[in-house]
Amino acid sequence: MKKEPRWIIINNDNHYQLGGECVGKQYKSDMDSQKHIIIDSLLDLGIYKKETKQLYELTLTELEKEYLKIIQQI
Numbered sequence: 001m002k003k004e005p006r007w008i009i010i011n012n013d014n015h016y017q018l019g020g021e022c023v024g025k026q027y028k029s030d031m032d033s034q035k036h037i038i039i040d041s042l043l044d045l046g047i048y049k050k051e052t053k054q055l056y057e058l059t060l061t062e063l064e065k066e067y068l069k070i071i072q073q074i
Contacts, residue, residue, distance in 0.1 A: 031060050038063040045070055 039055045042048075042063070050058060050066055058066070 035060050035063055038067050042067060042070065 035056075038060075042055055047066070047070060048055065050062070055063065
């Protein structure tokens with residue numbers, strides 16, 4: 001059974017909002033936490049790789065672009 005996608009919202013204060021919870025600025029400087037949030041969201045959507053790379057091999061910017069591309073297709 002496919003999970004409901006997690007939605008990530010980046011508001012004007014650069015807060016990440018995920019599934020109704022606000023991930024505050026303490027994570028803003030922690031790129032690993034941001035990557036983890038996006039990777040988990042992509043995994044929930046059934047995305048495990050981008051071309052030949054595993055998700056954990058992508059940069060934060062690449063992950064954000066991939067997430068936005070996938071969400072726009074839904």
